Every structure is written in structure tokens, then in C-alpha cells.
Amino acid sequence: MSDVIKVGMADWKICTGDDALTTLGLGSCVGVAIRDPQSGVGGLAHVMLPDSKETENNSNRPKFADTGITDMVAEMVKKGASIAKMVAKIAGGAQMFAFSSAKSDMVRVGERNVEACKKKLKELKIPIIAEDTGENYGRTVVFYPASGNYTIKSVGKPEKSI
Amino acid sequence: MSDLNMEQLTQQYFDVLKELGNIGAGNATTALAELINCKVDMMVPQVRLLEFNELGDILGGEDMILVGIYLQVEGDIDGSMMFTLPQDSGLHLVNKLMAGMLGIPEKNIEEMEFGEMEISAMKEVGNIITGAYLNALSSLTNLKIFPSPPQLAIDYAGALLSVPAAEFGIMGDKILLIQTKFSDDVELDGYFIMIPDMDSYEKILASLGLM
Numbered sequence: 001m002s003d004v005i006k007v008g009m010a011d012w013k014i015c016t017g018d019d020a021l022t023t024l025g026l027g028s029c030v031g032v033a034i035r036d037p038q039s040g041v042g043g044l045a046h047v048m049l050p051d052s053k054e055t056e057n058n059s060n061r062p063k064f065a066d067t068g069i070t071d072m073v074a075e076m077v078k079k080g081a082s083i084a085k086m087v088a089k090i091a092g093g094a095q096m097f098a099f100s101s102a103k104s105d106m107v108r109v110g111e112r113n114v115e116a117c118k119k120k121l122k123e124l125k126i127p128i129i130a131e132d133t134g135e136n137y138g139r140t141v142v143f144y145p146a147s148g149n150y151t152i153k154s155v156g157k158p159e160k161s162i
Numbered sequence: 163m164s165d166l167n168m169e170q171l172t173q174q175y176f177d178v179l180k181e182l183g184n185i186g187a188g189n190a191t192t193a194l195a196e197l198i199n200c201k202v203d204m205m206v207p208q209v210r211l212l213e214f215n216e217l218g219d220i221l222g223g224e225d226m227i228l229v230g231i232y233l234q235v236e237g238d239i240d241g242s243m244m245f246t247l248p249q250d251s252g253l254h255l256v257n258k259l260m261a262g263m264l265g266i267p268e269k270n271i272e273e274m275e276f277g278e279m280e281i282s283a284m285k286e287v288g289n290i291i292t293g294a295y296l297n298a299l300s301s302l303t304n305l306k307i308f309p310s311p312p313q314l315a316i317d318y319a320g321a322l323l324s325v326p327a328a329e330f331g332i333m334g335d336k337i338l339l340i341q342t343k344f345s346d347d348v349e350l351d352g353y354f355i356m357i358p359d360m361d362s363y364e365k366i367l368a369s370l371g372l373m
Contacts, residue, residue, distance in 0.1 A: 008215030037340070096322060137321070
């Protein structure tokens with residue numbers, strides 16, 4: 001029996017075989033799905049903030065794009081995946097509310113999350129083969145590492161797969 | 163930077179914040195009742211310190227579709243405030259409001275949807291009731307509070323909550339919120355969530371002579 005494993009906000013999970021990974025209602029957060037098609041190891045990170053170096057409270061490593069992706073990839077390698085074969089798909093990073101106030105950096109958090117995830121993946125030389133990011137709506141995603149399918153559901157929009 | 167550690171907040175502070183929530187939401191509920199000319203009940207507020215992964219469950223599940231009205235607060239208190247309710251509750255509210263104001267008969271909720279008119283009315287509702295909440299808070303604490311115009315989104319609970327969560331995430335691994343549930347005799351239930359930043363908590367507590 002295959003399971004669907006839930007990944008909470010500021011967390012990451014990995015799986016193998018026919019199991020799937022899901023995260024419900026991604027807003028400004030980014031869902032980074034990585035798999036190594038050969039070993040069948042896959043992971044999904046629910047990144048909440050771009051950079052662990054921007055704050056002193058950075059002990060919660062899964063929360064940030066830089067530390068979260070690094071740790072998840074390391075764990076995937078432990079489970080038998082090879083970084084050289086990994087590919088990534090990313091979704092999320094929406095701007096849920098349109099503000100134009102002084103706290104603009106905070107408002108742009110979705111966009112900055114996407115940029116930070118891309119930067120980290122580039123550093124690790126993991127190519128991004130598909131993405132569905134930005135805009136102003138939430139996304140519920142399911143990642144199937146066996147096939148590489150990454151399905152995205154949004155309110156009032158047809159489900160799609162990237 | 164703030165000296166106040168969220169983990170160390172004592173029961174006394176929780177009680178004070180709960181009382182603030184009570185007064186703010188009490189005022190907002192009254193404004194709402196007057197607006198739709200209908201009795202609105204309010205539950206005792208809850209003050210909760212939550213892990214991020216628990217956040218999705220507070221509004222009934224991360225994939226619940228909600229109407230969220232969000233505004234930022236500046237002045238002596240910085241932070242954000244959110245007012246959420248299920249879609250049909252939102253339509254119910256807008257229906258009552260428009261029927262009252264325009265003198266037209268109430269529509270059947272099943273035939274309604276969130277168009278431009280409904281969204282605009284919903285924003286106005288948000289404006290009035292969040293304003294009432296913040297006014298009460300401001301006069302109680304003698305602190306200046308300037309709310310931004312409200313923004314509205316209809317989306318998954320998780321997606322809506324990710325916005326305040328990201329703001330809080332910079333400061334810590336937990337989110338502190340004052341949550342008040344309200345309902346009327348027909349079908350209206352929603353939440354007020356007030357999320358001041360950590361420095362503002364100190365100011366609020368100090369203004370009440372507690373720090």
C-alpha cells in the first residue's frame with residue numbers, strides 16, 4: 001500500500017517507492033520537490049523563509065531555503081540518492097495579499113523564497129525542470145517521486161501537473 | 163531587539179492578552195451586529211502559542227477554503243491582524259449587509275458567489291470590524307494604532323496563514339495569537355486573529371503596567 005505523507009509548514013520529508021508527499025495550502029511558502037529517478041528517493045521541503053543568515057533565530061533549519069534544502073538533500077543521499085542525478089520542481093511563493101507598505105521586504109517574502117530556493121539549488125547543481133510560482137493564490141501540492149509528477153491544486157482553478 | 167522570550171510568557175500575560183482579545187473582539191462583534199442588524203455571539207478568546215505545523219489546524223484544516231481579510235498595523239504597535247470566515251459565512255454576511263443597505267430582498271446563498279460587488283462589501287465589513295477591534299485596543303492601552311487598508315483573499319487556510327507565519331518566523335519558531343470565534347443565530351462563524359510583533363507585546367504589557 002502506498003502512503004501519502006504530509007509535510008507541515010517549515011518542515012521536510014523524504015520517501016521512496018510508491019509513496020507520495022503532500023503539503024496543503026502553500027501560500028508564500030515554497031514546496032521544493034526533489035528526486036533522483038534512478039534510486040527512487042524523493043523529498044519535499046516546505047520552505048517558509050529565504051535565508052537563515054538574515055535572523056539570529058535560525059536554529060529551526062527546515063524553515064529556511066538554504067538550510068532546509070541542504071539538509072533534505074543530505075538525507076536523500078544517505079538513503080541512497082545521488083546529487084548528480086537529482087532534479088527539482090518548485091511550486092508556491094505566492095503573494096497572497098497586495099500590499100505596498102513600508103514592510104515591503106516582508107510582503108515580497110514569496111518572491112524572495114523562490115529566488116532563495118533557486119539559488120540554493122543552483123549551488124547544489126540540481127536543475128529545476130519545472131516550476132509554478134508567484135501569482136496571488138495558494139497551492140496544495142502532491143509529489144510522486146516514483147513518476148516525478150508534481151500535481152498542483154488551487155481554489156477555483158483546474159488541477160495541473162508539472 | 164526584544165528581551166521578551168515567547169517561551170517565558172507566563173499565565174498572567176496570557177490572561178492579559180486574553181482580556182485584550184475579549185475587549186477588542188467585543189467591540190468588533192458589536193459593530194458587526196449593528197452592521198447586519200442581527201444578534202452576534204462571541205466565544206471567550208483563546209491565546210495560543212503554536213508551532214508552525216499546528217497552525218493549519220486552528221481554522222479547521224489547512225485546505226479549508228476561507229475568506230481572509232488581512233491588514234497590517236503600524237504606530238506604537240506593529241503587527242498584523244486577520245479576520246477569517248468560511249466562504250458561505252462571508253456570502254451570508256454580505257447578503258445581509260447589501261439587503262439592509264440597498265433595501266433589496268436577501269438572495270439565496272446557493273445562488274451567490276464572490277463577484278466584484280461582494281468582495282468590495284466584504285472588504286468594507288472587514289474595515290469596520292477590524293477598526294472596531296483596534297480602536298478598543300488603542301483606547302485601552304493609550305497606544306497609537308494605524309491600520310492599513312484591508313486586503314482580501316479567498317484561499318486555503320494554510321495559504322492565508324502563511325503570511326503572518328512568515329512574519330513571525332523571522333523572530334522565532336512559534337506564533338502567538340489571540341483568537342476569538344464569533345457566530346450568529348443563522349450561519350456565521352469566523353475568527354479574529356491579532357498578531358502583534360514581539361516588541362509590541364512589551365509595549366502593550368507595559369502600557370497596562372505589567373512590565
